[in-house]
Amino acid sequence: MTLKVMLAPGRYVQGPGALDHMGEQLEILGLRNPLILVSPSAKKAVGAAITRSLEARGLAHAFVDFGGECTRVEIERIKNVCIQGGHDAIINCGGGKVLDAGRAAATRSALNVEMVPPEHIPDLGAGVACINVPTVAASDASTSSVSLVYTDDHVVEATMLFPSSPAMVFVDTTVIAASPVRLLVAGMGDALATYFEADMCLRTGSPAVVTRSHSTRAAQALARLCFDLLMTYGVQAKREADAGVAGPGLEAVVEANILLSGLGFESGGISGSHAVGHGFYHVAEFFASPRYHGEVVAYGTLTQLMLEGRPPEFLKTVFDFCRAVGLPTTLEELTLTDTSDEVIERVALAAARDVVLISSMAGASSQPDELGRYYDHRVIFNAIKAVDVFGREYGA
Template structure:
C-alpha cells in the first residue's frame, strides 16, 4: 500500500488575519465570492469587505441560508456563475464551510476556508457533509483535493463561546489514539493509503499540545482573549488534528460517537463532546495502560468534557439501548473495524460500561 499524506495548500493563522484576507486570496483568484450566514456577516463582513477594497479587488458577498443542502448549493452556484467568480470563500461554521467546498468543487474553482470557530478538525479536510433542506443527514461529498487555503483569525475564534473550543479539543483528543490503532492494524486511511511518518508525528503532537495548553487556552477564551496557548490549541484542533485524522486514520472513537447518536439524551452534545467519551471507550476497548486512561480522564474533567454516560445526559443505564449504541458503532463500513483486532458489539458494550465507571 502506498503511503499518502494530504493537506490544504496553505494554512494561515494569526490575530486579526482576516484584515489581510484579500492579500492571501489575490494570488489564486481575482473575482472572489464569499458566503457567510447573517450572524457571521454582521460579525466580520465589514472587515472582509475593507480587506478586498484596500487591494482593489471587487468582492461578491452572499448570505448563506443555514443548511448545506443540494438546493442551497445550487442556488449559490448560480449566483457565483453569474458573477463569474473564480474563487469561493466560506466564512463561518461547519455548514457554511462545507457549502463553500461543494460550490468550488462543482464550479471547478479554488476554495478558501475561513472558520470563525475551532470546534472540529473538518476545515482542512477534503470532505463535505450534505443535508436535506430540513437538516437531516443526506450524504458525504468526497472531494478529490483539500481546500486551497485555510485562514484562522485567532482573535475572532477566541471571542466565540469557550465550549466550542473545548469541543474542538474533544474531537482532537481522539486523533493520536485512532492514528496509533490504525498504524498497528495497517488499514487504509481517508487519504487512500497507508499513513506517513509525518502524519503520525502530527497526530502525536496534537495530543501533546492538548495536554500542555488545553486548560490555559480554555481560561483565556472564557475571558474572550487570545494567548499563546489559544494559538497552539487552535492549530491543534484544526491543522494537527485535521491532517492527523485524514492521513493517519480513524478507528473506534469516531465510530462510537456515531453510535451515541442513537441516544436521544445525547443529541444536545457537540460532536467533540461525544468523541471525547468515544476516545475513553476506545482506550478501554484496546486495554490501554491504566495511567494513560487516567490521564485522558483527568484532561477531560479539567476542561468539562464528559467522561461518563450520566455527564452526557443519560438518566439510567439501559443495557438494551446501550447495546444498540454498540451495534451501530460496529455497523458494516464503520471505522471501528480499523482497530487491530476483531471488534464485536458485546466487546463495545463492555468497554462503554467500563469507561462509564472509570470516568464517574
C-alpha cells in the same frame, strides 16, 4: 495496497487579527474577485473585517447568504451565484455546514462514497478556489476535502470526497476567542481522537477513510503533535477562551483542533473513537440537550482507550485532561438521561456495525456476522460502561 498518500490545504494562515491580511493573502494566490458565503452569525463576526481588507487592496467581491442546510439544491444555487458573478474563489465563513456547502460549490467534481460503487459527480461546483474561514474551532472539518450533504429533512444523503483540498484555510484567533467556549472545548474532544485513531490504523494496517491509502510518517507525527499540544496547552487555552483572549495557549490549541487534527484524521485515518461517538447519535432522544460532535467523540476516545486496555496511569492522564477542560468522562456528564443497559447496548451495536469506522480497530473482522457486526458489541458495551466507572471514580 501499499501507497502512502497525504493531503493538506494549499495554504494555512492563523493569528489574532488575521482577517486584516485577507486581501494580501488572496493576492499571493492570484485571486481578485471572491464570492463570500456567510451564515448570519459569521457575517457579524467576520464580514466587516473581510470587506475592509479586500477594499484596501482594491479587490472586487460579493457576499451570499447561506440557506441553512447543505443540500444539493443549495450547492447548485451557490455555484450559479459564483459563475454569474465571474468569481475566482468562494470564501466560506462559518461552521460545519456552511463550509461543507461552499466547498462543494467551489469544487468541480466529487465522489459520493455513500453509494456502492461510489457515485461520480462530474459537474458539481464552479471549479474555483475554495477558501475556508472557520469562525469556531469545534472540529477539524475546515482543513479537509470532504463534505457531508443532507436532504431537506437533515439526513445525510452523500459523503462527498473532492479531488483537491482547500486552497487556503484562514483562522483569525481573535474571532475564535470571541466564539462560545464550549465549541472550542468540543473541538479539543474531536482533536483528542486524532492520534489514537491514526495510531490504531497504523498498527492494524488499515487505510485512512479519506485517502483510501496508508499514512505517511509526517501524518503520524502531526497526529502525535496534536495530542501533545492538547496535553500541554489545553487547560491554558480553556482559561484564555473563558476570558476572550487569543493568547499562546489558545493559539496552540486552535492549531491542534483545526490544522493538526484535520491533517491527522484525513491522512492518518479514523477508527473506534468516532464509531462509538457516532453510536451515541443512535440514542439522541435520551440526551437532556444536544451534544456536539467533539463531545461524543471525546467519550468515544476514552472508550477506545479502554478497548485497547491502556494502563490506569495513562487513562488517568487523559481523564484528567477531559475533566479539566470540561469534556465528558461519565454518561451523566454526557447528559444521557437513560443509562440503562438497553440504551448503552444500542450505542455499542451501532458502533459495532459501523463498517467504515470500526473495521480499522484491532479485533475487528472484515465480514459482518449474522447481526451485521464487525466487532463484538458486548466488548464495546463493557468499555463504554468502564469509562463511566473510571470517570465517576476520578470525579469523586
